Structure formats: structure tokens, C-alpha cells
Amino acid sequence: MTAADTTVLNDMRRWLERAVIGLNLCPFAKAVHTKGQIHYAVSQATDTEALRQDLVHELKELLAQDPSARDTTLLIAPQVLADFLDYNDFLDVADRLLRKMKLDGVVQIASFHPQFQFGGTDADDITNYTNRAPYPCLHLLREASIDRAVEAFPEAETIFERNMATLEALGQNGWDALGVGKSPDEDPQK
Template sequence: MTTPSDNDIITATRQWVEKAVIDLNLCPFAKSVYVKNQVRFVVSHAPHIDALLEELERELQLLDETSPEEIDTTLLIHPDTLTDFLDYNDFLDLADNVVEELGYAGTLQVASFHPDYQFEGTDKDDIENFTNRSPYPTLHLLRESSIDRAVEAFPEADAIYEKNIATMKELGHEGWAALGLHPRAKQH
């Protein structure tokens, strides 16, 4: 098996954003920034957690220093680091600490996506986990002001989680696999 190029990784991630996040409407806020090309896709080749934390710090700073009209959100894709979901999940506390230490709490936040994402209290193959399953481990850097604007435009934002579970249950594993998003999308 050949190692995918950065272009291949970004292409797979873009397809996931288009087919799952936007087309399934898992995030009703995603389409507007995506079609305006305000999503930054970055592939990290960090060989270890400390290097990934440094890249996260740089990307947070870049996002903070850049106009939302240019970059509204960033997907920091790290295909070689934190491929084990439990390690990835533990890392999220470190990511949140970086946000705090840089003084971005209340301004920026990090959301999480992983090929093996599993919500607490679910079985590994439960379909609701697929709402957060991306082709590669990915840290999603978001502006809180953008979230606030989106929530104002979508008054039932609290219902998104339940709607997503219903969408995934209706789609099922077969429907998810038919999207052809990544190797782990094979039918169970």
C-alpha cells in the first residue's frame, strides 16, 4: 500500500466534507464557509505529539491573525499521528490547554474528528459514531464568533445532535459505505 500524498489526503477530506458534513447536513453551518473557500486544509506530518501541538499552536495563531473572510476555519489533518482513537481522545485535553495558554478561550475552539471516533456509552460500530468519523484524524479549529452567528441563523442548534443521529440511523452502515468516503467506510 502506498502512502497517500498531501493532495490525496486533502481530496479525501474534501470529499468527506462535501458528501457527509454538507450533503447529509451533519453541520448546517459548513456549506456557507466551504463554498466561499474559507476553509483551510492543512496536512501535518508531525512525527509525535509535541510536534503536532506546535503545529496546532501555529494554526491557531494564523487563524486568529487572519480575517474570517479569508480563513474562517481550519482542518488540521494529521494522518500519521494519533491514529489510535483513545490516544487521540486523550490528546484533546492537551489541545484545549493550548487554546487556553494562548489566550484564545472564548475566541477559538477545537472540535474533533477521527476514523475510529466513538462517543462515550456507544459500541464501536454504532452508526451514530459516524457523525464524527473522518478519513484521517483531524482537529477542526473554529472561531467562536462564527459559531455564534451560525446559531443565530439556525435557532434550533441544540437539535442538531439528535437530528444527526436520526440521519445516520436512516442511512445505516450500508448507506455510509455507499458514500465511498474512505477505506474504513466498508460495510460492517
């Protein structure tokens, strides 16, 4: 593992702990984090085909593991898809790949990107930060785990609205104070 990979992993863990878990943006994240069931994979891909190959590998690896050991995977792509529109286009590739591998209904891919923007919002809208991570990231989730988590969490459909309200109350200054972006002066492409 390179020093740049270590920085990427540290940045992603800090984001997960301070934003996702700390703000309770995902009420299901704390348990898998505490149990060590999150696998972090830093892709070395510099183009979308290499990232697609890494995605195939990580999907297979996720399903080869017992959920008690690896319940979910964060495939982090620090050297590719820096532009959100390119990343968004790649999500279609990822969805087609799930269908081709017959994993539709088995694995779901959640999207996180430093420039994430919901349709109909301005780029600087604080609610976009619910899906902003330090690096482009594909979150591979087992559907069975999602189903169990939703059963245990009453009114799971309210999470999205609650997250929006949380970020609106926090504001940009509050988000910035979390310190959950890329480490300063780090270039993962080195």
C-alpha cells in the same frame, strides 16, 4: 506538497462534501465551503509534540487571517494519533493549549477521527460516524463565527439529535456507499 498530502486533502474534501454537507450534518459547513473560507492543513507530525507545534501555528494563522478569507481550519494529522484513545488524550493537550494561549472563548476545537466513539456506544454504532473522518483531524472554529451561525439557525441544539437520526436511517451500507473513507491502498506515511 507531496502526492500523499494531495490524497489526504482530496479524501477530506470528499468527506466534507458528501457526508458533512451532503447529509447536512453541519448546516453551517456549506456556506464556508462555498466561499472558500476553510483552510486545510496537513500536518507532517509523527509525534504529539510536533502536532502540538502545528496546532500552535495553525491557531495563530487562523487568527491572523480575516474571517472572510479564512473562517475555519481543518488540521489533519494522517501520521499520528491513529488510535482513538491516544487522539482523545491529545484533545486535553489541545484544550490546555487554548487556555495557555488565552484563546478560551475565542477558538473552539471540534474533534473528528476515523475511530471516533461516543461514550456509552459500541464501536460499530452508526451514530459515531457523525464525528468520523478519514484521518485524525482538529477542526479549529472561531467562537464568533459559531455564535453568528447559531443565531441564524433556529434550534441549533437539535442538530446533534437530527444527525443521529440521519445516520440511523442511512445505516452502515448507506454510509459505506458515500465513499468517504481513506483512498484505497494509500499510505500517507510514505
